[in-house]
Structures are given as structure tokens and as C-alpha cells.
Amino acid sequence: MTNSLTNRWPGDKAFQTLTDAQLYGLCKEYGARVLEARRKFIGLLPEVFKRQLHSKKGFGSIEEFAAKLCGVSRKQVQRVLNLEERFADKPALKLVLTSGEVSVNKLARVASIATSENQEELAVLAKKLPQRALETLARDGRIHSALSAKEGVGENKNANGLGKPLFEVESVCAHTLQLDEDVRYELQELQEKGIDVSALIRQMLGKRRADLAAKKAKLAAQTGKLSRYIPAKIRHLLRNEHGDKCSIRTCGKRAVTIHHTQRYALSRNHDPNFLAPLCREHHSIAHSIDGMFWERRRAPT
Numbered sequence: 058m059t060n061s062l063t064n065r066w067p068g069d070k071a072f073q074t075l076t077d078a079q080l081y082g083l084c085k086e087y088g089a090r091v092l093e094a095r096r097k098f099i100g101l102l103p104e105v106f107k108r109q110l111h112s113k114k115g116f117g118s119i120e121e122f123a124a125k126l127c128g129v130s131r132k133q134v135q136r137v138l139n140l141e142e143r144f145a146d147k148p149a150l151k152l153v154l155t156s157g158e159v160s161v162n163k164l165a166r167v168a169s170i171a172t173s174e175n176q177e178e179l180a181v182l183a184k185k186l187p188q189r190a191l192e193t194l195a196r197d198g199r200i201h202s203a204l205s206a207k208e209g210v211g212e213n214k215n216a217n218g219l220g221k222p223l224f225e226v227e228s229v230c231a232h233t234l235q236l237d238e239d240v241r242y243e244l245q246e247l248q249e250k251g252i253d254v255s256a257l258i259r260q261m262l263g264k265r266r267a268d269l270a271a272k273k274a275k276l277a278a279q280t281g282k283l284s285r286y287i288p289a290k291i292r293h294l295l296r297n298e299h300g301d302k303c304s305i306r307t308c309g310k311r312a313v314t315i316h317h318t319q320r321y322a323l324s325r326n327h328d329p330n331f332l333a334p335l336c337r338e339h340h341s342i343a344h345s346i347d348g349m350f351w352e353r354r355r356a357p358t
């Protein structure tokens with residue numbers, strides 16, 4: 058369909074008969090082509106610079122060359138030259154940069170955590186993940202250990218069933234604890250009576266953990282072949298455990314989905330030990346790492 062529409066361009070009266078959906082489709086198609094061509098153009102710039110082709114062709118600078126030929130900003134030019142240099146010992150990342158397969162903006166996000174060991178897998182992730190997820194990944198800063206340890210995902214689970222290397226990040230306790238006035242008052246009173254308030258709270262927390270674990274075990278025992286839909290009881294339990302936040306400790310964003318840390322397609326159950334509420338970014342990270350894990354497992358070697 059799009060091809061025949063494309064051929065009619067420009068100025069065909071039939072254009073006015075396009076539906077909104079068709080018009081939007083054309084916009085997206087042309088837009089995607091422009092962006093792809095632009096990425097490829099930017100990918101060529103390091104080579105242009107090495108040959109000083111811009112001077113040979115009479116441009117004052119590489120920036121002028123990029124601006125005049127493709128409307129590329131000074132910042133983007135500097136970014137690609139800089140990245141190409143940083144990727145000197147990272148051939149996979151260098152290739153996705155210079156071939157224009159991945160944008161400089163995305164690659165700039167992962168450059169900070171790239172090493173010669175993880176660069177191949179980072180290049181795969183950069184192709185798969187949207188920019189925001191890459192930003193989250195870089196912030197978590199655990200890509201290297203996550204990737205190198207993922208063979209052990211099966212036995213290396215934390216309380217949520219998430220692979221430890223990816224999801225166990227040191228807790229940063231920068232938040233101030235907020236207590237209601239009445240609770241503070243009661244605790245203060247107990248402390249004045251000589252009661253060990255910390256021990257008391259520790260005991261309550263321990264009881265909460267034990268309750269959650271017992272409920273989980275009970276629900277896990279009940280999960281036979283179920284529907285795709287996660288039962289309300291299990292959702293309720295997860296909410297009690299994690300509140301409405303992403304279950305990655307340092308994240309703090311709102312959870313948007315409940316992720317099966319064991320592939321649902323394989324496990325066919327909703328064992329709460331293998332479910333974790335995640336924000337959008339951590340969810341796409343979990344899936345691309347999981348995907349790579351499975352691809353690797355299936356490989357003949």
C-alpha cells in the first residue's frame with residue numbers, strides 16, 4: 058500500500074483522499090527513512106574526519122560539512138567523533154556506531170559502562186532497548202556483572218526471584234524516614250520506659266517477612282495450570298510486599314507491570330516467588346537480558 062502511495066507523491070490530487078491512518082502511516086514511513094539515513098550519515102563522519110575529506114571538498118570544518126550536507130548539529134558531530142575514539146578497543150560497539158545501526162544518542166548512554174568484555178552484549182542491548190531503558194541500565198551500572206553472571210540466573214535469585222547480579226544494587230538510604238506523630242510518640246514513650254525499640258521494630262519486620270513468605274508458599278502450592286491472568290490474591294500479595302513501586306530497590310519509579318522472572322511460556326504458572334512488579338525501563342531490560350540468556354541456552358555449543 059505504502060509503495061503505491063509513495064509513487065503518487067508529490068502533488069497528486071488523490072492525496073486528499075487519504076485517510077488519517079494512511080497519512081499518518083506515510084509520515085511515519087518517511088520519518089523512519091530520514092532518521093535511518095541520518096544515523097548512517099553520522100556514522101560516516103569519523104572516516105570523513107580521518108581523511109580530512111571536508112577540507113579537500115572546501116568545507117571550513119567537519120561541523121560545517123555535517124551541518125550543510127545533513128543538518129547535523131555541532132554537538133552530534135563531537136559526540137560521534139568522541140565515541141568512535143572511545144570505542145577503539147570495542148569493535149562491536151564501533152560497528153553499530155559507524156554503520157549507523159544505533160544512534161549516537163543511545164550509544165552515548167552505554168559508553169560509560171562499556172568495557173572490552175561486555176561490549177559485544179552491550180551492542181546487542183543497544184539495538185534492542187529504547188534510549189530510556191539504556192539510561193536506566195547505565196545508571197544501575199551493573200551491566201557487566203549482570204551479563205557475565207547470567208549463566209547462573211537459575212540458582213542466583215534474590216527474594217523477588219529476580220536474577221541477583223542484575224537486580225541487587227546496593228541500597229542507598231538517602232530517604233528520610235517519615236513517621237506519623239502518634240507512632241513517634243508511642244515509640245518514644247516505650248523507649249523512655251527502657252524498652253529496646255529497635256528490637257521491637259525488628260521483630261515486627263521479621264514477622265511481616267515471615268507472613269509474606271508463608272502466604273507466598275501457600276499461593277505457590279496452589280498454582281497449577283492457570284490462565285494468563287495473574288489471580289487477584291497474588292496481585293494483592295505483591296502489592297503488600299512492594300507497594301506500588303518498581304521492585305528494583307534503587308529505582309523508585311512506579312511499577313507498570315508484573316514481570317514473570319521465569320518465562321511464563323515455560324513455567325505456565327504464577328508462582329509469586331517468580332513474579333516482580335517492574336517499571337517500564339526495568340521491564341524492557343529484564344526482557345532483553347532474559348532473551349539473550351535464552352538465545353544462548355538454545356545455541357548448539
Ligand SMILES: [Zn+2]
Pocket residue numbers: 315316317340344
Ligand atoms: Zn515481563
Ligand SMILES: [Zn+2]
Pocket residue numbers: 303304305308309310335336337338339
Ligand atoms: Zn525500575
